[in-house]
Amino acid sequence: MKKLIVSRRSSQIFFLSLFIYILWSTAYPLQGIIRPNIIFKMDPLVTLFTALSERVIIPGIALSIAMLAAALIAGRIFCGWVCPLGSLIDGAGALRGKIRALPDGANAAFRKVKYIILGIIAAGACVGIQLAWILDPVGLAARFVSLNLIPAATMLTSGFFIFVIKTFRLYGPFYDFYRSLESTVLGVKVYYFSHAAAIFLFFIVVVLSSLFVARLWCRFVCPLGGLYALSARRPFLKRTLGECTSCGICKSRCRMGAIRDDMSYVPGECILCMDCIYDCPERVTRFAWGGPGPKPSTGRDRMSRRQFLFLLGSALVMSGFKRGEPGRVRNVIRPPGALAENDFVDRCVRCGNCMKVCPTNVIQPVLLQAGLRGVWTPALIPEIGYCEYNCTLCGDICPTGAIRRLPVPVKQATKIGVARVDKGRCIPWSSDNNCIVCEEQCPVPDKAIKLFEESAGGRRKFKPYVDDGLCIGCGTCQNKCPVRPVRAIRVKPL
């Protein structure tokens, strides 16, 4: 009985399920036991580097420091036992079957890539650019779960039920059961996210890379792994060998390539998967507290001068991306409470929490509409939804404060844009009919959309116009406008 492997796998399944549960419960009325922003506050990569690049103390940063301290003691236990992306990668790796070992030289060379990536992120953070989100494994997994997995699962489940109900005309208790699912597990609507396919593609490439080399991402690319590896250079929990016969079986099966030709190991690479304990035919491999220190690293493990210069050069290149003028104009509508555009783009870690939690699905990832640095930042697309007047959920769960947490009355007075009537399309302005849907739906108590009343031929006509002082840009009018394909009232970002 491989007790430790069973524990490790249980832990991986538990934390992956917890991760999915937390993100699933990221919906109105936020009844989950754990807030989703905790996930990212536990992620030292995004939390520390966002704090550094933005020169702020993010509340809950202590959690990240605690995680790094844990790695100082027990090594990269997060990677092997907790990380949701790691678990998915292990799951995909199981499809591949046998692990093939790379030679020491290749291992040593490739594993440095993640330190270079980490170095670039650190250099960026020093000059005020937050790059940590791009390759952050937790954010990668969270985007997949929130924007791909949960919507797809909802769609398939609903589709199945709708199909069965309609085909077999089961409008009785079976339909009631589906309705109870709708109000509990599934949610009322199927979410749609623009270019979810691009998000999925990025994710699936990372996961399937483990079919080529076991845990390729974790070994060579993952900057969070690199950060943990740096703290895990001399952990207290160490791998020790008894009477080793140097058979090399553990090395050939190590998924992280952490075991060298001479059977010594690189603690920063070991994720404590515990495979080598059971792979060892002599049963002499143990993990124990204390014990002799690891073998000092050879020259090949260290960073070469050339690599250091490359790092320095990339940092110089990056300083060219330094923030522009502080008053950069927005060309997308940001969620209420979002920081000024430049700060917002740098503070946002693209975790997708705000998109997942938004009850109307209006918050969407943008591709390039907000510039190259704004990829996958959240923006409001009023054709899809609108900003609920009494709702503050996106600010409540933003892990880095890119969207500030606003009390309801403040949020209700926060302008995110301003609506404009397109008189050429608007029904009352361009024809003889009445409409006023925009005015009716306007949630501002004193109505930011006013009506210009006209009487002609015994008929009253109401033509809408926007009171710029009252309009908060929530987009309800644009969303509800019945004119198609282009709405007759549209919100411009502020």
Added chain:
Amino acid sequence: MGIDKTVHRFYNSTMLRSFFKKQFSRRRFLRMGIVGGAAFLLSQNFLLKKAFAEAPKTGGRPKKNIKGAYDLVVANGQDPYQNTVKAIDAMGGMEKFVARGSTVVVKPNMAWDRSSEYGANTDPRVVAAIVGMCYKAGAKRVNVFDNPCNDAKRVYVNTGIAKAAKDAGAYVYFVDEWNTVKATFSYKSPMEGWPVYRDAVVCDTFINVPVLKHHSLTGLTLSMKNLMGICAGNRGLMHVGIHEKLVDITDYISPELTVIDATRILTRNGPVGGNLDDVVQVNKVIVATDPTLADTYAAVLANKSPLDIPYIAHAIRRGFGSADLKGAKMHTIAL
């Protein structure tokens, strides 16, 4: 170390190699593609046809023309729950309208993410009273739903109606955009073919429970306007020629009972409101079997000329129901 050697090792360690090394004859490949593709297309077509099947066309609900003890009953009192109970009792009791073992739809105005004191939605106590009376009259099942304008989950919770109705035993659920029928009329109607939620049509008794409030296009939101909540599709377009559409949909549903909640009147900035200064406490519940009569009385109560409300004016023109307040048998209860 040589990079080519590493690349070679990479290739050897991949699934790619084993995938390509397998015997894959051209015939096998083609056969697989044709069989798989045909199966996929067939299943798609079948599934799509099922999933997006045309909603069945359905004529309106049968008109039962049940008459109460009075044409119109108005109850005045502090407690909306008692107002409702007493007014319906004066009408002759719920037993008149709800048969034993029947399925009842109670359609409140549950459209906006506002709590009940803002007067934008029906008071939950009115809904709870009606649901309770239906069960007492022997209803098998009472359904409460609306197609809200704001996010359904928020609306159901924050109006307080979902909880009140559930506590009274009703089935409260969200409407499904796919569960509709297409309305057909025996006369020419702009609502011809409009999708209407199936549950609103397939029921034994329909009780319309609107709230009396301001609306800038129709002057007031009343019982006929409340029936927009059982319509699916691009509802904004119903505002074009709204008078005709509302009367036709009311004719289509022909509710057995109309209970107008006039506990408060939202006098300005409707139908959403949001300003407590715009809300006037009136403490009335209006019950009628004729929606036109109920709406006419409510319009007068809100200080509007009924003829200024386009759908009441159209109903009178069409001869749909009666707007004759003087000739109606009215009864007022003070609590």
